[in-house]
Amino acid sequence: MKENARIEAFSDGVFAIAITLLVLELKVPPLSSIHSVSDLWEGLVNLWPSYFAFTLSFGILLVSWVNHHYLFNILDKSSRPFLYANGFLLFTITFMPFPTALLAQYISTEYAKPAIAFYCFGGVVNSLSWNLLLRTIHKPLNLTHSETDNNILKTVKRSTQIGLVIYTVATIMSFWLPMIALAINLLLWIVWISLSISTKER
Amino acid sequence: MKENARIEAFSDGVFAIAITLLVLELKVPPLSSIHSVSDLWEGLVNLWPSYFAFTLSFGILLVSWVNHHYLFNILDKSSRPFLYANGFLLFTITFMPFPTALLAQYISTEYAKPAIAFYCFGGVVNSLSWNLLLRTIHKPLNLTHSETDNNILKTVKRSTQIGLVIYTVATIMSFWLPMIALAINLLLWIVWISLSISTKER
Amino acid sequence: MKENARIEAFSDGVFAIAITLLVLELKVPPLSSIHSVSDLWEGLVNLWPSYFAFTLSFGILLVSWVNHHYLFNILDKSSRPFLYANGFLLFTITFMPFPTALLAQYISTEYAKPAIAFYCFGGVVNSLSWNLLLRTIHKPLNLTHSETDNNILKTVKRSTQIGLVIYTVATIMSFWLPMIALAINLLLWIVWISLSISTKER
């Protein structure tokens, strides 16, 4: 664990910054467009696509971080392939503010489809990066504790596979039923957190 | 504490980034609007709403971080419900730069009311997230040290309850007396820091 | 030291973010203003005020961080007054990107004076916050190791006092000789780093 402290610190930094940069996508209604108090109320209400996108991505990143946290608990060393696979995972995490801003901008317009498809596809790539990371845990070196709790590894693996299937389905679906595809994204982390909380494992 | 090190690191990252992103709301007076040295002096003075909003939010986030810091001192493990409750708290923290920028933009205009009400309401949600976090400390698992200093827990609980009441009052009040509501926000953390410093506990 | 680990982590986060946000002040020459390859070369050269302001503030923040680092080496606990004094210091650090952007925008114009005075005054406030922090190390609690190396404390104190005097002089001077005042800012950290490196202490 000691050896991995710095990888965790760097990863935590990237997760924390990506999750916090999401707020930059929320734009204050410009003064020039406001002519009365009720205009400003309306302006704040009309930002709902931004609040939605912010909340959606925050939830996804939070669940990712929690899984990352539990995964590292069972490792006690690293390897270069693992380091770079983790780097690829972080690549998909740092990218998140872009599809989030895209979603916020277009979700309430008639051009929502490409924004939603792009967003879902980001989930596919993220799932693939988790998949790759999990492989490097056993090859070329075994990085887990000798007395590893395999339940944690199983949980992360299962969530990775479920995530990959769901994001792939959502991406395909977004070309016909974009709003359903989006709802799946939202449900995914709400269900995930609910299951996590109700589970007996720590 | 060791087990919680990474949760603290992630939380510290989020607090540190949210508190530092506040500065992005301070906009340099555009060159095109400046025609003399005294124009620039005036431009810098006219930014007072931004300095005020920056200072106000910085104080609130700093007090939050100090409380978070003391709370974690008495915990030595975590649970998934705790992790997600902490995630919800961080959600309200990362959101802060938005109401801050809103306040800076509208506080000196005749449309200040919605901006102030929105800002105060942010305080209500933040207080609720603290409330939730404190619950997860005892349920489903007890996360505190066996020899826990209950004074710290009491201090955090009391400040959470006081915060919830005051922010609720301020939110309601902001519809009639917005400037008083805002003054309450400012007084809240000045009084809080003064009390903290004068107290005997470390 | 263990007890202070989280204060250091939070402070490091704030320093790291403030120093990295400086880069946002560097603006790529807009495509619409570029009509030839030499236009772009010229545009990049004309950004010298931004490069200068970026380098100046980076140096100041780096020296601040190094001093902060050495100061914490001699402490092994904290107090609430210390925590809030450290918070005030971090307030002056997070503010830095604003005077930096101001300087970058106006240093090459005829309105440089207020920008430089404002920048120097930021140094005065930062010096005052150091002063306050150093006081809270001995009152109300003594926070240093029993076997403290007083040389480090003396070094930090001396640099704080020198900083306060020089920034005050530079602020006053900036009303008559702004460029000299600015040169003093630059010399300050160049001399400081040179002295640090040539000194025998670690």
Add this chain to the structure above:
Amino acid sequence: MKENARIEAFSDGVFAIAITLLVLELKVPPLSSIHSVSDLWEGLVNLWPSYFAFTLSFGILLVSWVNHHYLFNILDKSSRPFLYANGFLLFTITFMPFPTALLAQYISTEYAKPAIAFYCFGGVVNSLSWNLLLRTIHKPLNLTHSETDNNILKTVKRSTQIGLVIYTVATIMSFWLPMIALAINLLLWIVWISLSISTKER
């Protein structure tokens, strides 16, 4: 290592923030320019220079961080010259979002040459800062463990020298064959990661 924990934390913060700020260069296609779903698809495809620049710089920063990580593994103390040399390295890291944004803006225009030359030159300065850092490891104090694994030091030294030569060649080449120069940048980290992963050392 303990003594260096805070230097690592600060450096990790700077690396993590610089790598995450790269995403700010990705700009959502403005709503006003979109008149159909296919316009938005096209707009997203036309962002390829931004995706490319983001990926290129992410890779370079990731490799830098991995090398930094391995270098610190063999050190167990620091010195002021080392601290400031590390600061200079971080200076070149925090600067990265600027040449990245410059590249993204100009790579697909006829004014690509200065942007590419500037980007490659950033690599030269970064290589020089690594060179300086490696020198301060032995002078004025020897900062390595007594039982140091010299292979790691050799690896970092070799990569620094190769980097310096290649970036210098790429910078010169960029005046005649800018696209080849750019391809070298990309190949550099792809080859580097491939070699790292295939190597037997951890």
